[in-house]
Amino acid sequence: MTRLVLKFGGTSVANLDRIRASALHVKREVDAGHEVAVVVSAMAGKTNELVAWCRDASPLHDAREYDAVVASGEQVTAGLMALTLQHMGINARSWQGWQVPILTSDQHGSARVEALNGQHLIARLKERREVAVIAGFQGLHKETGRITTLGRGGSDTSAVVIAAAIGAERCDIYTDVDGVYTTDPRVVAKARRMERVAFEEMLEMASLGAKVLQVRSVEAAMVHKVKVFVRSSFDDPVASASSGTLICAEEDIMEQQVVTGIAFSRDEAQITLRGVVDKPGVAAAIFGPLADAAINVDMIIQVVSDDTTTTDMTFTVPTADFERAKTILESAKSAIVYATLHGTNDVVKVSAIGIGMRSHAGVAARAFRALADKGINIRAITTSEIKFSVLIDAAYTELAVRTLHTLYGLDQA
């Protein structure tokens, strides 16, 4: 007997037929004698509809009301999944976030889970053999009694923290792809599904552009040591063997490759300030106002000009903040003191991730050479212990991703 959490994303509960197909996966685990908690997203498209209504009602909307409205999507699927399971003869009941309760901070729209006592759920799983169907994405702020939501993709995080709270052996994330790939298969036909990937690697991949899992859910899985298995809800639900990707601790992976995956993100915009007067505190003068505006600056390079009294500063910001960042920097021009501001949206950040980089030198250097051989100009570089990223012209995205995928031996046989 194993205790499991099964999480179904929006496409896996998009309509009653999909809910029934997903319920068959739950039934298989219940029939195998397991104790099962289910976490559901809203029906595909539903959250977008609710968000659009909120924007229509009030463009600068009160995040507390926004949360009350959008949380209804998961409430509906939780009830429908419970009904569907009951109709299959399985004892089941739905739980909304406030009923569990999943207690969170009061950062409405992107709340963090603060407390989740799993004892009540465990007691019902054990004594009643009752499947708990829990609405994902949502929680309750205890002091105000208001509904909170965890932000886009928050149902993954719900699933992981519930798995941790009830001591589940594994958290199965059912989605519309059959696992995590070495890179986006739409870009590289030879991309391979990984059998296993370490928490740290998955965290970098999610942060650097892989869209399979929400970054915070991977963080939570790493902190609570919850094994996460990503698989497809479109698989045959009665087949005993299943393919997918297990996200687990480094020590659970027998053979670690140097580079395990290539990620890329088009959500980058580059800003370059030329002729910045190089005086103490200039970095603070540039990045302080951006931080105050909650704009996340990522890659930063400083190039000293021939004229040693000035310098050039290049850095990236999220595409969504590009225009705002430029406006802020233009209005701070007299405080910073610079000659010109250039910016472009037409860049992409390509990253290689692998725990093996820790013990192998020269991994990034090989990439720089391979990209140069293809005539790809590198605009900026950042590195960390287990990944490196290069910023290049967007036109070269596919070429760069394929080059690195082949270079590190990731191509399918």
Add this chain to the structure above:
Amino acid sequence: MTRLVLKFGGTSVANLDRIRASALHVKREVDAGHEVAVVVSAMAGKTNELVAWCRDASPLHDAREYDAVVASGEQVTAGLMALTLQHMGINARSWQGWQVPILTSDQHGSARVEALNGQHLIARLKERREVAVIAGFQGLHKETGRITTLGRGGSDTSAVVIAAAIGAERCDIYTDVDGVYTTDPRVVAKARRMERVAFEEMLEMASLGAKVLQVRSVEAAMVHKVKVFVRSSFDDPVASASSGTLICAEEDIMEQQVVTGIAFSRDEAQITLRGVVDKPGVAAAIFGPLADAAINVDMIIQVVSDDTTTTDMTFTVPTADFERAKTILESAKSAIVYATLHGTNDVVKVSAIGIGMRSHAGVAARAFRALADKGINIRAITTSEIKFSVLIDAAYTELAVRTLHTLYGLDQA
């Protein structure tokens, strides 16, 4: 300064434009300095969609899950109405049933409100000048912590019990018609909007087929002496004068007519058992099994045949229970002992309602004569202190309603 409850039905919150139009009515009352609580239904059509999904998931659905799913409709409109009011510069927040909390019985799908402490709402209305936007139709069963719903049209009941709990001066029900009419204006062009109608009369009218208000909401208004004003949300929201119908205590109505309204219901089916062996306990043998099956028997007539050992029994049941009632009576044939069973759906119950009947004799007799003059055959009659009803062939519905409407002087000048 007055404290008011404003309730908006499904067509009054059908989309964002309608929500904005309804919010202008709220704004008018707030601008006039009143303390305002708002109760909202789900967007028109939304509840039907959710109900259909529940049926699709599980035809014999768990009413607790059904309630969790369908209650989401009002949750969405409450949030959107709060956002819309905020956008107009009005301080507002949404409340779901469990947040107030509106405590109910555990009869899921048709729960009764058991407790509602209005002190918390009153404090916020007064101290924060904050409009409370409350999701109608729903409550919480305290012991189980599950969401309940109050049954179709339950938002009217929500509005009335909230008005009672916060000591509101009036409960305004905004709908898509501008009040309560002497009869259905689609049937009688000369129907008049009533300025005032007594609780008891409205209760009879709602029970006998008028669809403006849920019966239970009128009961609650009568018990708690909450004045209810029915008006249209399609009216000009800034006009100071407004037309509608006030439902109030009998003593608040200056000039009471003998008959105030004519109602009719097509939701009747007639069953006749002929040649019933007339022995003690035969009524129990007939109506016991129907009661056990929760089938509501309305009009009952017993006609003794020439042959005094047998009798004929005629009665009505709701159309929805017609087939089930026939099946039950056929299978109980040997216990009851009767010759034949006849049934028809093709009947209508026409009723005249008026508190004045208490003090005027012969009111019903005039109707029987007028109907006979038009060649309308009466199949059954029931009377009570302030109403009488006749069961007739459905083909004569309009003729009968118009005849009685004219007879009692209700036609518009």
